[in-house]
Amino acid sequence: MQDNRLPQQLGNHLKTQVITLGGFLLAFWVLEIIDWLFFHGALNGLGVKPRTLIGLRGIFLAPFLHGNFAHLMANTVPFLVLGWFVIVQGIREFWIVTGVTAVISGLGIWLFGSSNSIHIGASGLIFGYFGYLLLRGYFERSLRAILWAIVVVILYGGMLWGVLPLRVGVSWQAHLFGFIGGGVAAYWLSQRHAMLKDQIIIHE
Template identity: 30%
Template sequence: MLKNHINLKAVLYAAIMVAAMWLGYLLQQLGWFSGCSGAIIPLSPYGLKGIFLSPFLHGSLEHIFGNSVPVFVLIFLLYQFYPFIARQILFLGWILTGFLVWLLPPIDIYTGELNHVCIIGASGIVYVLAFFIFFSGVFRWNMKFLTVSMVVALYYGSLIWGVLPEELFSQLPEPSRVSWQSHLSGATIGILMAFIFRKSGERKVKYIWEFPNYYSEKDDKLWQEYKENHPEDFLELPYKKKENPWEHLDEIRKNQ
């Protein structure tokens, strides 16, 4: 029964992405990626490769655990409900978000000084998918997609606060290590793609009875009920038999 409703490819792709993230974390622990290797370093040519590699790298177990569940859930929802455009959304969102993060100067919001930062983690992808799925349902105004949007808003609505620097909400003893630039970039790209792709893939089905001039007797239940309860009103009505002039030929001749 579930196989008829759940896209197994959606589960597979989500699992592959999470597995790749954990493989990247394992390679980090083995010393394959150390320091800023594989990270996005804003405005540095050396940091461009981080656009592709940074989602697989994480700073701690807490960091990768925090990203694994939303990445799995959101990729599953993307491929389950947007299978025709899921690949474009995932990879375009991934690349564009990473590039936008690379373009944003890492400015300290209090001192205005440029900081040398190395940005890793899959949170940018989380924000791309969460904001795409939510706003795609809104822009399409389709009941099925709106329902998915509400589910995302219910579980991940608090993500909205992540697009702002953490220092604005609490006094921190040291600068926050959370990359609000990744969150803001992902949210922006997600909303833009939801708008651009709003007419792509599955569309809202418009049934014939939704057209203003449509009328079908079969869909008029009151009329059908009346016909069932009053069959005598629909018997064939008596009519006058059409006369045949050849039967009155003699009479016609006499009158002439």
């Protein structure tokens, strides 16, 4: 019975992963199309506005908003690839990394972003996934985590330059604090997994 259930469980797990990650991408594209058709870019005003009370709403809204279709296209592939690398390690891990990254990235922008600016885009989440995969290899020290880190460095190692203020009009704050958020999630999850691994299970 267990052998028969395993393929079904794996199939359901894969389906949940695809729906979750696909749901994010669908939301990105649907919102951009709606903004382009009906609001002429006005929805971008819902992004993070540094040091304003109303700007706090952008912490969770900004990742779903993009300046134009070129901006969205530039974020779609790395979000899909790095997001998939995270979600295959567990749906729960994906939600934790996403939530921690969104909050830390958003608050970092809100505290340290330029005045009279609005920050939008999923790059904070992308850098969070990058930071999580990279730093989990350091914190966990397992072969699996280290191999994931190596793969990520090979594919996207150049992203590290994005945490520096090198380009005008690019939210390096989102990149930097997104990376930090991913690192925080990596540390917390690696510590949690180590604690669970060390627990002694007693059968009565």
